Each structure stands twice: as structure tokens, then as C-alpha cells.
Amino acid sequence: MAGIPLTTPLREADLRPLRAGDWVSLSGTVFGVRDATLMRICDRGVAPPVDLRGAVLLHTAPNVRRVGDRYEPISVGTTTSTRMNRFTAPLLERHGVRAVVGKGGLLEDSVEAMRAHGAVYLTIVGGAAAWETQHVEAIEAVYWEDLMPECLWQFRVRDLGPLLVSIDSHGESLYARVRDDARRRLQGLLGGGA
């Protein structure tokens, strides 16, 4: 299953038709960001060195090899999105980001921001970096190298997927659904056996 193909930059019209549970694959440019990068943009108000309108962000800090004045990817994987949740709404509102690729999911306020701004959260399998790296064609540019390895990375990807639409632009989150269900089951298990 390859999923619905999407090419960057993304437009609202590409994303509104997607529903939680759909599979997609991405080609084009994906920007790698992480705690230090996002703190610089959102907390210190430093303007990002690239235009993030229609952009796809990937929560990552890769393993790379320096070759001359370039970097080659060794292992590009994905880190837990949840701890960077609070950056999501400002990135969508102020910078026009359209999709976040991550693992672990985002919380209610981000689900709401995605609904309001027409953006989606795409799950990539956490820990599956060997697989993910195969879809990275090149590191096109690296900004803010002082934050190594948490720089702003510009990757060129081809058919990165299948990625699961786990938060869509209509307020549906598979994470919230599973969490609520787990809480209900927990009550059953504690009531029954405790």
C-alpha cells in the first residue's frame, strides 16, 4: 500500500479531503525540526531562514556524515511529537505550516489548530529510521548548525510513506480515540480485578 501521493508545498485543498485512517505518501521537501529549533522560532521569535508556508515539518534530529561542505544522511528517524505539542498552533497560525510528520501524536489544542487552519498530522512509525532513511534522497540544506544535531534540516524525500493520517483537518484524532478507549478499558480492568 503506497497511500495517496502528495507533493510539497501542500495546499489546504490537498488536505481537507483527507480523513483520519487514510494513508498518504510524500514527495518533495520536508523540514526537520526539534526542540532546540522550535524554541528558537517560537520562544525567541527568531524568523525561520526558510519560507514555511505550505511546508511539511518532520520531528527529527538525524545522524549525518559531513562530506565536503554538505551532509549525507546516515539515519533519519522520528522523535516523539507530544513533548513539542505547544509549538504546533503558532507554527500553523503564524508560519503557514500544513503538515507535521511525527510519532506519538499531538494533543487537543493542536487537533483544534489543525481543524481551524486546514492541516494534518501524519504518523510515521517511530523507531523505523532505516526504512525512513531509504526515502530521503538528499539533505538539500542545513540551517542553524550551531544547534547540531537539532538544526533546521531541509530534506528532499521521494514517496515517503505509507504515512497514516492520524489527525485530520476535521477534528478527528486517532490518538484521542485510542486513549479514551484505553481509559475506559482501564476502569473495567481495575474495577474487575483490583
Place this chain on the structure above:
Amino acid sequence: MGHEPVGPRASPDAAVAGTAFYDAVEAAAAALYLRALVDVPPDVREALRQAYERERHSVSRQLLGIILRNIEIADERRTLVCQDTGTPIYYLRAGTGLYLDGARVADALRRGTERATREHSLRSSVCHPVTRENPQTNTGYRIPAIHWEFAAGADYLEVLCVPKGSGSESMTFLRMLPPADGVAGIRRAVLESAVEAGANPCPPCIVGVGIGGTADQCVALAKRASVRRLGTRNPDPEVAALEGELLEAVNRLGIGPQGLGGDTTALGVHVEHAYTHITHNPVAVNMQCWRGLRATGRVRADGRTEIET
């Protein structure tokens, strides 16, 4: 395991570790650190395959399929399974048939970690907790973390390397429960921790549970439990029974692979325990992600080294 008296004297005919030994410890640390990142232990592979076969939800099956494919790619290309190079931890079992200098061993482990980082362009995942400065070596003050245990009569140093990933390590929980909460309290603590952890530690996980001891011991036991081989049981039959019960209960939560629902939330639940104070019953939970990050080797006095495959 777990029941030998600690600290028997080194035997009078113990072998004395020389330079070759410390060089070999450095080489073993470098090799084990890399191995733990590029290889998935056989018991974990098997458990993931079984989870894939068993899974009834199509989305979760697809996610487990990508995990299995990822392991194949890492094997073919000898590349990192996951990008997180972790916080390096070494669990040591020093045989009493070996005279060694602990400070030199610690130094060799640090040098081995730095060597692997340099030689394989590993990402440095370690930084100062206040300044956040990253030395780019995967080492720093008190890192690698080192734990010592002792093995009566053995003539080798056993080294278990665990480069602990942050997604799973961040999902660590400790409760100092009162005795009256009993086994039900332990069960509640484990299940609530699993729900709280949710999708974050890259399930399916190996859930490590520590029971008893002091607060710091309890968390260390939970971590130790999470790196035990799948299929091993706690030697105390009461505790082993609890492991089985907890596994079944955790998997009934339906959190599933990657926290997106499904049949397998945990590949195993392992419990390590210690006697504790009469006034409390500490319970800790520490998660190990599906990666099962670990590699083991043994180094002898003359430097001969075996790496477990």
C-alpha cells in the same frame, strides 16, 4: 539470577587484568554500543513477528509490517535501526575470579563510547542539563551511566550495553505506595502508567517494573527489568505469576502498536524486586521500546572477548 550473595571475595588465584584487558573493554564498549543500535536481539525479533501474525486490526498490522521491514533494511545495510543513539548505559557483572580496577574499566567504557560515536558518525544525544551544551561525544559528566553487579567465581567481566532511547525513557513512573494498597496497588500503578505512556514510548514495549527497595533502587530495578531477555521469568514464583497477569492486563488496554490501537501493547512485562521498608511498597515503571536496545559481551583477563549474537 538475583539471589547470589553480593560481594564474595575474589579468589586467591584470580587472574589479574592488564593493559590488554582494558583495551579490550574499550573495544567491547565501542562494538556493543554500535551493535545495540544496528541489531535487534533475536528474542525481540521473534516477539515482533508473533505480534504481527496475531494482530487483528489492519492499521496495526500495517504498522507492525513496517517495523519488520525496517529490521530487514537495517540488517541488509548494516545501518541504525532507529536514529536515537540514546543515553549510553553499561550494566557490568564482574567475576570474582578477576582482579580489576573499576576506575580504569569506567574510563575504558567512556573511551569506547566516544570511539564508536566518532568512527560511525553517530549523533550525539547527550548534553549538559542546564546549559544544554552538547559535547558531540555521547559522553559527559556521569555519562555513560554504569551499574556494577558481581558474579561469584566467574573469570570474566560481562558488559551489557543499553543506549536508552528518550521516547521510552521519558515514560518512567515512580509511586511510593502504602503497604495497604497491596498487589492491587501494584497492578493499578502499572496499568495507569501504561495508559499514561500511551503512544510515546513506541509500543509494542517491554514494560519494566520495579517493586520494593528504596526509591532510587526501585527505578533502577524497573530499568533492569526492561532489558531482560523476553521469555525469562523472575525466579520468585509469586513475582513470575504477577508478570504473566500484568502482561495480559496491559494488552487488554488496546493501546496497540504505536498507540494507534490493536492487540499488542507489550511484548513482555518483566518485574524485578527487592525487599523494602515495612512502611511502604514502591512501584516503578520504565519502558523499553520495540527496538529492544541491548547488546552483551564478555571480556577475560587476557583481553579475549565474546560478543553474544
